[in-house]
Structures are given as structure tokens and as C-alpha cells.
Amino acid sequence: MTDVTYWKSALVITSNIVSRTLSKYPFMKTLGSFINKKSIEARRTVIDQQSVFYVFQLVIKTEYGRLGGENITPVFFKEKKIFIKASGSTWASEIWLNRGHIVKKVNEQLGGEEIIDLAMS
Template identity: 45%
Template sequence: MKKIGQIIKNKNPFGGKTVLDEKTVFYIFAKVIQEEFGKQGNANLSPDFYKNGKIFVKTESSNWANELWLNRQKIIREINKELGMEEVKEIKLSK
């Protein structure tokens, strides 16, 4: 099965750097959160916006903010693995 990053590169008609849209990053984020935390994770962690390699995430409680913060490096690694490129650099908490 192809990685999303490979498919996106094939769709880029101009070659060069591939630009990811927010929806793709959010979809992968939700998939990784589902695998890591289950349905409760998706219910309590929602991506707010994506800009310059940073995903800004809203949380339902400080407990979920703490879980996200403690596992952020693993989540970033998994998102980039799914994308097939090192696109996401940070996860930040939104207010």
C-alpha cells in the first residue's frame, strides 16, 4: 500500500516541494490519535489548525492536554510515518 506522501507527490504537477493541505494533516492526526488513545482520544483531542509544520490542538480537559504533551514526539513520528515525509514538526495546544 502506498503512503499518502507518495500519492501527494505524484499529484504535484509542478514538482518541487509538496504542500499539504490542512484536511490531510487532520485526517492523519485523527487516525494516529485513534490508534494511540481510541475513541476517547478523538472525542477529547481535536486539531484546530495547521501552519508551518505545527498542528494546533484543542483539548477538552487538562488531563488530555497532559496526555497529548507527554506523547507528542511519538504522535509526531507516527503522523510523519503515515505521510511518508517529515512534514509535522510540532504539536501545540490551542486555547
């Protein structure tokens, strides 16, 4: 008997024993049912508004320089949206056209899908 055949037959025997035991004793649970599925998933940490604003301002300064940092300011953060204020229509248009790229950069810095959109206020 080869090693592969031996292990296949051992696996079949083991699975038969488990299925007979579970059918004989329905109150027995499998090991997987004891594991709380929620505990396996990564625990989400709540990111506060100040952290989001800090990262957002870093991204804006990187992309648009000192003037961008002075003219584009975050106002508040709610439901995964950053509400921002721009000093003029040209800055507002620039942010609006590049909002996907900015959201992507902010999420990269935060390490997750924390921001879904930007909104002008």
C-alpha cells in the same frame, strides 16, 4: 596489458583530453553544469490542512481509542505545527508528554517530515 591497466590508462587519457579541452575553450561546460540541481531533488508537495487533520485523527484514534478521538481535536495547521485543542487538562497533559511519538507517527503516515511539533491552543 591487462584489462585493469588498459581501463586505467584509458581513463587517464580521457581526463587529460577533457581538462585540455576545457582550458582551451573556457566557454564549454561540463555535462554536470547543465543539469539543474533543483530538478534532481524530489519535488515537495504541499500538504493541505485537511489531509494533516485526517492523518492526525487516525493516529490519535489508534493510540487513544474512541475517547481520544472525541476529546482531542486539531484546530489549525501552520508552519509545520498542528495546533490542537483538548477537552480537559488530563488529555492535554497526555498529548504534551507524548507529542514526540505522535509527531513521529503522523510523519510516518504522511511519508515525510511534514510535522515538527504539536501546540496546544
